[in-house]
Amino acid sequence: FTDNGKLPLKKYWYFNDMYSDSDSEKKSNINGIIYSKEINYWREKVVNNEPLGYKETELNKLMFKYSDKIKNKSMAVIGTITPWIESISYEIGSSKIITLDYTRKRYEDPKLVWVHVNDYLDEIIKNRQFESVDNAASYSSLEHAGLGKY
DSSP: OOTTTTSOOSSOOOOOOOOTTOSGGGTTOOOOEEOHHHHHHHHHHHHTTOOOGGGOOHHHHHHHHTGGGTTTSEEEEESOSSTHHHHHHHHHTOSEEEEEESSOOEESSTTEEEEEHHHHHHHHHHHTOOOOOSEEEOSSOGGGTTSSOO
């Protein structure tokens, strides 16, 4: 961020705002269920090309443009508040959709899987093997990691 110290920092920002369920020992703590009704709400918006997360339609258009690379393939969605990217993938016909996030929730729909990032990493370390996915998408999530919130 500072180009090896060449760019001065004018203000130091750090937020120790870690989610309470980040601890890997709390794997059984589920703080929400995403019901099929909510997925269907977002899927209807996808079909009608209505604005989705962040009032945006471009990702919907792009994913449908490349639907041949998404249909019948697995999709990882990195970071989410509402399952709008998952719903685009679902509507296109992804075979499996995995949400990686810093909260612990679960989906009512068996085609969708929600995994806390720490739990996912624990499994990788334990099994010494990454799960392979065909596609991944993220929207306004990755750039927040490591800045004190997660």
